[in-house]
Amino acid sequence: MTEQSLAFVFRGIAIVGAILVGLIAIYQVRNDWTTPGLDIQVSKLLLALMAVGCVIVILSSTGVIGWQTRAGY
């Protein structure tokens, strides 16, 4: 397997995984939206940030953002 095709596979895995995990995170935040309690509030905040992380991974893997895109990889 060449380096380019390996990178393509990695990007594919990252995009599919990020969509899946991001949707799970958003669903859980939505599910716990009205649940009271400090632990739930902190958990919601952290899950929302994790969903943001998934968006960053998707944008990076699709080449929208990132130093690799700027460098022309």
Add this chain to the structure above:
Amino acid sequence: MTAATIAHEGHHDDHALALYREVADIRLLGFVLFLISDCVLFSSFIFAYIYMRDAAPVWPPTGVGLPDANLAAVNSIILFGSGATMHFAMENWKHGTEIKFRRWMVATIVLGALFLTGQGWEYTHINATWWGSTFGAAFFTLTGMHGFHVFCGIIFLIVLLNQTLSGVYNKKQYFGLVAGTLYWHFVDVIWVFLFFLFYVW
């Protein structure tokens, strides 16, 4: 057993639960404060990196190769996925399905270990050293510190799993599991920032 004795024991249980909740609230506040202090620790290193990068005339420093973002993206999803499995574990504990809880906990531990393996692989292949450049110093310090947190988290989860097997927690009193979940989500979120700084920016 008379009706009066049963009523008395029920009252005693309610009192014990109320006391537990009060102590758990204080513990939770303490744990959240610990997470905030950890956040400050990471922030200081992150801002030091941003300052160094901003002040550098050339970035990355000459002779330094930037890390592979594709591998890091997969590694990130492994870690974020472990956050999702941890959340499922906690939900299953709350709903009383202990076997599923254990399965999700084991999945979380395995994914955490996989992430560390990926990090280890990257450390041996990256074209930078801790002492060779500002980039290398910042990269190894921040990702190393994060990796140490993940390692501690894995130990934490193994201890929690062991405690659930030996009956330390029940369906109403499970503060340790809440703390473990929050810690694991925190470790995930720190990686969001590190991923952006080292692999995207």
